Amino acid sequence: MTSYKMVICDFDGTLADSAPWFMQTLNQLADRHGFRKVSDQEIEMLRGKSNREIIRYLGVRFWQMPAIAREMRKRSAEAANSIRLFDGVPELLNSLKANGLRTAIVSSNGEDTVRRVLGNTASLVDHYACGASLFGKAAKFRSVGRQLRLKPGAILAVGDEGRDVEAAHQAGFASAAVTWGYATEDALRQCSPTFVVNTVAELAALLHAPMTVPS
Numbered sequence: 001m002t003s004y005k006m007v008i009c010d011f012d013g014t015l016a017d018s019a020p021w022f023m024q025t026l027n028q029l030a031d032r033h034g035f036r037k038v039s040d041q042e043i044e045m046l047r048g049k050s051n052r053e054i055i056r057y058l059g060v061r062f063w064q065m066p067a068i069a070r071e072m073r074k075r076s077a078e079a080a081n082s083i084r085l086f087d088g089v090p091e092l093l094n095s096l097k098a099n100g101l102r103t104a105i106v107s108s109n110g111e112d113t114v115r116r117v118l119g120n121t122a123s124l125v126d127h128y129a130c131g132a133s134l135f136g137k138a139a140k141f142r143s144v145g146r147q148l149r150l151k152p153g154a155i156l157a158v159g160d161e162g163r164d165v166e167a168a169h170q171a172g173f174a175s176a177a178v179t180w181g182y183a184t185e186d187a188l189r190q191c192s193p194t195f196v197v198n199t200v201a202e203l204a205a206l207l208h209a210p211m212t213v214p215s
Contacts, residue, residue, distance in 0.1 A: 010159035013181030052135035088200035
């Protein structure tokens with residue numbers, strides 16, 4: 001039995017395969033907000049950079065970020081019906097629930113959008129803390145822990161970007177960096193996550209929550 005009582009998951013790039021939509025939308029916003037558009041080759045290069053390095057490369061000013069985030073959330077809500085979960089995610093959430101682990105989603109995306117993409121599996125998530133700022137996840141993490149009266153050592157934070165790992169460090173949580181999302185494995189390892197996992201099934205095994213996947 002795992003020692004963790006709760007799993008806090010990032011959403012985009014961790015549970016939802018939204019990267020193609022995100023990159024297309026980012027270039028659309030570039031014209032509106034005056035930052036740099038990126039090619040497919042640049043996107044691949046940026047996957048190996050930290051979030052702060054990406055922001056500098058794009059030429060985004062920090063004062064612009066709240067407005068960009070608001071517009072991104074609005075467009076994500078409009079596109080929710082076209083965004084899909086990664087294979088195995090519904091089975092993972094079911095297995096966590098069946099094995100008595102509580103789950104939370106902490107995301108910069110909007111809660112309504114997250115619930116719509118999750119569909120019927122939304123009810124398997126115990127707590128939502130959405131609308132986090134780009135570098136505001138640590139505060140959301142700590143808030144979830146306090147609300148649910150859990151010690152930091154009882155929580156595992158799961159995400160696909162360096163900022164997810166950094167937020168877990170700041171909150172005192174263990175972290176699992178997943179390699180199927182936005183950042184490269186090398187970039188994630190530079191942030192010193194507690195675990196690096198390569199598949200959804202591997203994450204389930206880490207939590208001793210074996211999945212039953214339909215054939």
